[in-house]
Amino acid sequence: MQSPFSFSDDYASNRRAFREELDLESKSGARVEDRISQLPDAVLRHILSFVPTKDAVRTSILSTRWKDMWTCVPNLYLTDEEFSSSADFVEFVDRALLVRDSAAIRKFHLHFRNCDAEDLSRIDDWMQTAVRCNVVELDLFVYSDGEEMLELPESPLTCKTILTCKTLEALKLRSNYSIKIPKSGCCPKLKFLYVEFYNPSNESMDISQFPVLEYLRIGGVVEFKGFSFNISAPELKTLRISLEPEDLGEPWNFLINAPKLEKLDVSEGFLSNYTFENTKSLVEASIDIITLDDDESDASANRATKFLAGLSGVKCLTLSSPFSTACSMPVFDNLSKLTLLRDDHWWKILMKFLERSPNLQSFVINHESCPPTRCLAEQEEVVIDLTDYANPDYVEVLYWSPPECVPKCLLSSLKTISIKGFKGKGFFGYLDEMELIKYLLKNSLVLEKMTIYTPGLCWGTQEEFYNEISASEWGSKTVQVQMIKKEFYRADGFHGLRIKSIYSV
Secondary structure, three states, rough: OOOOOOOOOHHHOOOOOEHHHHHHHHHHHOOOOOOOOHOOHHHHHHHHOOOOOOHHHHHHHOOOOOOHHHHHEEEEEOOOOOOOOOHHHHHHHHHHHHOOOOOOOEEEEEEEEOHHHHHHHHEEEEEEEEOOOOOOOOEEEEEEOOOOOOOOOOOOOOOOOHHHHHOEEEEEEEEOOOOEEEOOOOOOOOOOOEEEEEEEOOOOOEEOOOOOOOOOEEEEHHHHEOOEEEEOOOOOOOEEEEEEEEEEEEEEEEEEOOOOOOOOEEEEEEEEEEEEEEEOOOOOOEEEEEEOOOOHHHHHHHHHHHHHOOOOOEEEEOOOOOOOOOOOOOOEEEOEEEEEEEEHHHHHHHHHHHHHOOOHHHHHEOOOOOOOOOOOOOOOOEEEEHHHHHHHHHHHHOOOOOOOOHHHHHHHHHOOOEEEEOOOOOOOOOHHHHHHHHHHHHHHHOOEEEEEOOOOOOOHHHHHHHHHHHHHOOOOOEEEEEEEEEEEEEEEEEEEEEEEEEEEE
């Protein structure tokens, strides 16, 4: 699910276009017709809503009509990038909000990269002003060298605060200050929440107080101290978790209760301890775990077993991480598409996944990697065909073995197979990769198409590939085997790839 709200940190293009227009007006003189100023006030305010507030304020010197135009702009983009000191920035924001008085605010973007601890009280005041003006989207980016706690303000002096704001629908908080989210009374209309932090000093984060939350993203860096996340949201549809460990140690704990969750993205440096409650509506999951503490340990196997069990109802699953061969694999009855990415350890449990996915229709193996490039002087572009790099010293073995019984999905449901990064016995290739392909072709009785992508056919020539594939046994009479050869190249310091040829069998 794509976020319905457009949080953008880059206003350079809008700023540049607007300033060019102003320069053109000033250079052309009074003889040129001022077509912009002839536009209705509502259109002018709409135009100003796309530029940083500092630039919008500058338009007040153009004419009497422009003097107060910016004060009614519904979007405020406040950033300290163009200010010589944080004190100047604080003064500018104070004055800008004072002049606007109670004019409605739809988007309030505050990017304060050099915030001092003493400025936090001012941020509280600014947020309360935004709430009084019925803010809909709030983007707060606050960074500093300090270690203060950044709390969402709850002031008895205001009738509406961030905690009880009846209009806020999107909230984005990014800070290296420790962010503390209250456990109750939060934003009855909030649908989008993005929280990014750096080593929070508290021991847990509770996100169970947003009744209509649909999109949640959690990111940042957390020390391994058994940090706990409690996520309970009855309307949550998309959950993205992207965390990095400060140090290896005790894994984090996630409790996820989301009965309407459809999409889950997890990217971690270390597999956490996940407990899924009421997540049977999950349709799509993408998992990227950089490393596991001990692939064969009981603790690692138990966490992997528990984690995969929580995903057993998905229809589309993408995995970029090896899981313990000792873990118990659940049955993925609903799984129709499985994608295994990047890690060579997948081969060890490849058949286990196929055996436990009885209704699988599409299977993708992607172990592509960018090859080493040759740097040749005085040559703009270098095309690299890895056929020239075949070297038996680099041959590896996949260590896969065919199961005793053919997986059910191969016999009755699997229709498409894609293998990306096929190298065969050549450069960084695998000795038994071709054997796996022949096994899949032999036993996939309803297979319609197999596509093999290769970075310069390292296994051998196209004719050799054709001859061995043609001589092998095919279980499906209608299958089409297609080989797509890619070439990596380097031009002007950039790397890329392009399709060189397509070869069908």
